[in-house]
Amino acid sequence: MTNYKINEFFETIQGEGQYTGTASIFIRLQGCPVGCSWCDTKHTWEVENDLQIPIQQVFAKTVETPQWASLSANEIVEHIKLQGYRSKHVVITGGEPAMYNLIEMCDALHAHGFSTQIETSGTFEIKVPAKTWVTVSPKINMAGGYKVLASSMARANEIKHPIARQSHVEELEELLNTAPVSEGTLIYLQPISQKIPATKLAIETCMEKNWRLSIQVHKYIGIA
Template identity: 65%
Template structure:
């Protein structure tokens, strides 16, 4: 857990508490949080230790919704927007933690690959970053696409744009908010994303936090 500024898609610039959940079988080749993939008891630590880490690691902690809220309060976090990410957060039922956070004045957002059923309250903002043809072999669910408040799609080459368009046809979903996000801030990917966004009236997500050099 950490407090920072959301750097992607619709909530860019919003002070946010990031709650990163452990575990992900999807297997994206460009993943920048591969330390979250495995839930290994060897790396289990206390909840307090998850906010003290100085670098990426495989360490994780088990916590209830009440534990999470209590830690937010004890840390003195002032942000009121909570981004639940991973890993793949939708491996878990997120209703308990989202409902408790809503009851205590927070808004919530989930960032998911769309490959697991989304178990969350209706008022939770859902960002689906559809992971198509990844190593784990998981399909992007039509129900996840239908639930999405926004689509945020990483792109590096034209085939990634084509895969997204094919997914829209396959699922019958035509989202109002579509963001393209250049993978690794590469110049060629950024140019492709800008060109495509202009042509299709989509939006650009540039991972502002990475350009600023913050978490």
């Protein structure tokens, strides 16, 4: 039985990619060695054993902390029921969720009528069932020194790449040449921090390449 280290567990609207606008349950896992300088969840990077807390305290969090709780796949399903969540889509994020074997968790969720999605950097082997939607946001040349895996790119249902300048577009193009995606994989550009120049560049590039725009709807409307 696999136990998963959970930093956050909440219900909201998915604001990015193909599932934008979908009512979703987010499960944020603890642990990530990738080292993105602009990461907005750095509190999930380290796993400190003395910061383990009961799951009830995770649900009660009002600020971001590196504290985490340990749950099995069946316990995750049970706590979704206990919280009274109504969403039927579960987004597994991090941290870096692909550090974990997620098959057991996703299978348990599928058995209870949920759809599943993971959001990963693509730097770890992706272990999920075939029906899980895989979002790869490829983290290229980050401080941790991890390489984006060709197998992760090939497994992706969508690529979601944050950009601020032309060099970010070029690095994605280079990656797609060396680690191609499967036929039908959606490619999204996501302007970093909703800046006007980044948004303009993303729109122009999507028009040119027939890619898609992901605009982080949750940030525009001011929700988690």
